[in-house]
Amino acid sequence: MLGQRNDNNPSLELVCPAGTPAALKAAAEAGAHSIYCGLRNETNARNFPGLNFSEKELNAGVRLAHKHGSHVLVAVNTFARAGDTHIWKRAVDAVVRSGADAIIAADIAVLDYAKEKHPDLRLHLSVQAAAATPESISFYQETFGVQRVVLPRVMSVEEIVKLNKEVTVETEVFVFGGLCVMTEGRCALSSYATGKSPNLTGVCSPPGDVSYDEDGSNLYARLGGFTIDGFGEGETAGYPTLCKGRFKAEGETSYLFEDPVSLNAASLLPRLQKAGVTAVKIEGRQRGKAYISQVVKAFRAAVDAMDAGGNAEEEVSAMLSAMIEGGRETTGAYKKIWR
């Protein structure tokens, strides 16, 4: 199914996360068409303690996924350091050896190495590359032979419709999970607060810089010593990412950039399909296997229902309402009317 979507086969491909081999197994068993994961080092944008795959685990994971009919896409999507590119090269080679179906990359150095050394390897352009215009996408397609682009979460459905008419590569969009409201690959908020970069070392709001402090019944979430949010008794907590913090400006306390909500675009699946999107992606490599299993099952049911001419939106929302950050959800930029 990977890359086979066409007028005769309009099914959306469901791309699901796996931070551990157990999560990969859960995603495959729950019906993921494709599963994305990363190696246990700084070559991928979810470089968190205890997460990701050793090369041996990746090899076994690919075998298991293929047995279930799922494809495996491996993220090598951070930007290689000048003078120290061997980690990224080794990661690309390891992906090829594992038999994975595609690599997800953002850095032109990584893309170039993959194209030159492994010309048969399928290349997907990571959301970290922030390619959202026909010109930039064409550059990656013509220069490196990229076959799919993961679009930034800042585009409206209308913009995706327009873009898909102007490009010939497949497009993939996020439909559920954590919502990055910035243009990925270009955000330096976390770097400012912690000195560590999501784009270079794969850690946005690294947990080592996070602290949760209780004061009476209040809970304060801090990042790099900065208080990002406070939660009263009974109030649902959130992870202290700067873009979802509550700050005081001009005498008013509010979520300046974005509310701590999760993306749920289940209701937009038919429109995204009509917009020519090839694949829909669930965020959450850092989430547990129970979460992965339930979310994947819900979205697989939704995609299958659409194929059968139905709409499973209500079922998806009911199944997933307890699992979202802040307990609230949004359709994100897909329905935004401002710019």
Add this chain to the structure above:
Amino acid sequence: MFFKPDRGLFPPALQKALGILPVPPLGFALTRAVRRLARTRPDLFDRLDTYKRTHFIIDPVDIAHVFRLIPNGEHATVELFKRKDAPEGAARISGPLIVLLGLVDGTYDGDAVFFTRDLVIEGDTDAVLALRNTMEEADLSPAEFLGFNGRPREVVDGATNKTLGHLRRLLDAPTATS
């Protein structure tokens, strides 16, 4: 109903009863179980990386004891302390016992119960995350953790899952993720 269930917390009478748990034998049994796991699945402990030597304080808020876990592979230890004698650890994970058990067997997603504040994390968040991701990968059933195999494992897991499921409903614990 003779008590008001509250997010999985044991009723006060049961909390008191659990206070007379035989502490040293339980710590010994849990230490043996973790070391057995390290022998059979060494890859699992590689996932902890430098956090193998971290002192984790696991605090079931509705019983009288806290656990100190040092998950150092075949040298791992689990000790129980009366709450008033509990040592300082590098990281502390607190919540109702039924929620903590649910994290071990995969009933609950750590993030979900953290966001709903059924789980409290203090101290070294990196270490907690490494432990949480390792537990996720372990995919442990209660019987596997205790060293049962074959048919006895199925029987013990079946009975334990049924009992815990019943307890979660009785105690109005958070909704299971799985």
